[in-house]
Amino acid sequence: MSTEAAEATEVQKAPAEPLLSKRRRKIMSDPLNEDNPITVQVLGICSALAITIKMEPTLVMSIAVIAVIVFANLIISLLRNLIPGRVRIIVQLAVIATLVTLVSEILKAYYFDMYKVLGAFVGLIITNCIVMGRLEAFAMGNKPYDSILDGLGSGFGYAWIILVVAFFRELFGSGSIFDFKVFAALGWENFPTNGLMVDSIGAFMVLGILIWVQRSKTGYVEH
Amino acid sequence: MQRSNTYIILFSIALTVVLGGLLSLASVGLKPAQQKQIELDTKKKILGAVMDISSYEDPNALLALYDEKVESIVVDIEGNLVETDEKGNPIVAEKVNIQKNYRFDPEERVYPVYKFKGEGGKVDAYIFPMFGAGLWDWISGYLALDKDLNTIRGVAFDHKQETPGLGARITTDVIQGRYVGKEIFNDQNELVSVSMVKGEGNPGLTEHQVDGMSGATLTGKGVNEMFENYLGAYLAYINKVKSDNKLALK
Numbered sequence: 281m282s283t284e285a286a287e288a289t290e291v292q293k294a295p296a297e298p299l300l301s302k303r304r305r306k307i308m309s310d311p312l313n314e315d316n317p318i319t320v321q322v323l324g325i326c327s328a329l330a331i332t333i334k335m336e337p338t339l340v341m342s343i344a345v346i347a348v349i350v351f352a353n354l355i356i357s358l359l360r361n362l363i364p365g366r367v368r369i370i371v372q373l374a375v376i377a378t379l380v381t382l383v384s385e386i387l388k389a390y391y392f393d394m395y396k397v398l399g400a401f402v403g404l405i406i407t408n409c410i411v412m413g414r415l416e417a418f419a420m421g422n423k424p425y426d427s428i429l430d431g432l433g434s435g436f437g438y439a440w441i442i443l444v445v446a447f448f449r450e451l452f453g454s455g456s457i458f459d460f461k462v463f464a465a466l467g468w469e470n471f472p473t474n475g476l477m478v479d480s481i482g483a484f485m486v487l488g489i490l491i492w493v494q495r496s497k498t499g500y501v502e503h
Numbered sequence: 504m505q506r507s508n509t510y511i512i513l514f515s516i517a518l519t520v521v522l523g524g525l526l527s528l529a530s531v532g533l534k535p536a537q538q539k540q541i542e543l544d545t546k547k548k549i550l551g552a553v554m555d556i557s558s559y560e561d562p563n564a565l566l567a568l569y570d571e572k573v574e575s576i577v578v579d580i581e582g583n584l585v586e587t588d589e590k591g592n593p594i595v596a597e598k599v600n601i602q603k604n605y606r607f608d609p610e611e612r613v614y615p616v617y618k619f620k621g622e623g624g625k626v627d628a629y630i631f632p633m634f635g636a637g638l639w640d641w642i643s644g645y646l647a648l649d650k651d652l653n654t655i656r657g658v659a660f661d662h663k664q665e666t667p668g669l670g671a672r673i674t675t676d677v678i679q680g681r682y683v684g685k686e687i688f689n690d691q692n693e694l695v696s697v698s699m700v701k702g703e704g705n706p707g708l709t710e711h712q713v714d715g716m717s718g719a720t721l722t723g724k725g726v727n728e729m730f731e732n733y734l735g736a737y738l739a740y741i742n743k744v745k746s747d748n749k750l751a752l753k
Contacts, residue, residue: 364510365505366511371515374519382526386533389537479669480668
């Protein structure tokens with residue numbers, strides 16, 4: 281597609297940069313850890329709290345966010361030289377809103393149960409600062425292929441954090457993983473589930489511990 | 504780079520047309536699939552109020568079961584049968600939009616009734632759809648009464664956006680199970696409805712009370728109001744069926 285076109289022009293200008301060069305791998309891997317959107321940039325917290333009660337909705341939400349962020353990055357990057365600077369935020373918002381509405385409609389048509397569970401939160405991807413932040417900070421000034429990588433990086437950076445939070449919340453809050461009763465299967469029938477974990481406060485706690493662990497490893501300090 | 508106002512306006516128009524067109528296409532293209540899902544969901548909830556349907560994985564098997572077991576009618580607030588809508592078209596209970604009806608005065612609404620047939624085709628339970636306001640947005644429910652039209656066989660609630668983990672618990676089996684076996688009439692045969700009390704783990708509940716949800720008192724209030732409103736509206740129909748049954752027994 282158009283990414284290949286961008287690749288081709290790049291090849292003509294300079295010696296070909298490998299498809300996954302060191303710079304590009306960094307674009308991908310930075311948001312996973314050192315520049316993670318949730319734990320370091322502290323964006324997208326609202327949805328990270330709201331939908332992480334169970335693994336399955338969290339997984340669907342992760343896929344939705346990754347899809348939206350990758351395609352929005354691609355589209356904005358392709359249009360970056362056409363978008364008038366004075367209305368760029370509105371253009372970005374319109375593109376995100378369209379993609380999110382599409383995701384929501386598709387969920388409604390083919391995955392109705394999940395649509396009911398996620399409800400408003402799919403629509404709220406529009407206001408997820410991660411998506412808009414990437415468009416403004418990266419896609420507006422970079423080539424399409426790099427923007428896709430950046431989108432994937434940030435998307436997965438968001439996804440793995442909320443999946444870890446959901447793992448602990450479902451395990452201790454409902455005693456299950458993907459609705460499979462883990463403790464019952466291990467022969468611990470009346471496992472005392474922790475109501476705090478079902479509550480959003482539980483998400484704050486798990487997230488706080490995650491941030492603590494991560495920051496003590498990377499040595500990141502707030503400036 | 505500064506661009507002229509004309510360019511900005513043209514760009515915005517083009518963008519709007521393209522994105523708008525895309526969304527309309529998606530909306531039109533996905534509509535049949537979405538409507539089928541909604542129909543399946545409705546029928547699932549109706550059946551779910553009277554029986555355990557978790558063993559029915561296949562949507563078509565579920566729809567077949569629905570056709571076999573459920574007979575539906577529409578009544579008005581006086582308990583009279585309604586067969587056509589205001590335009591004279593035949594009215595189908597499953598197609599009645601409870602949410603739309605909720606906006607009308609109670610006297611002008613139409614009320615679907617679903618009769619669940621047990622062995623030998625005899626009516627075994629009556630299922631009444633309901634609609635009301637929760638804390639953040641609408642809540643709805645299906646209430647199934649045993650054939651004595653007093654004892655609750657089961658309920659199935661739905662909601663738009665009650666708080667997950669708090670008010671949203673009305674959709675869980677734990678909360679819905681608390682309604683089973685409760686009664687809506689007192690010994691003097693007066694309608695008292697069933698109400699969810701404040702707080703959780705309350706001792707000494709009567710047959711007209713169910714234990715509440717901790718942290719979701721307002722959702723509980725919404726459910727109570729919904730019950731009162733709709734049981735009041737169905738009262739005429741319920742009394743009519745009761746007196747018919749008495750005549751049949753004589």
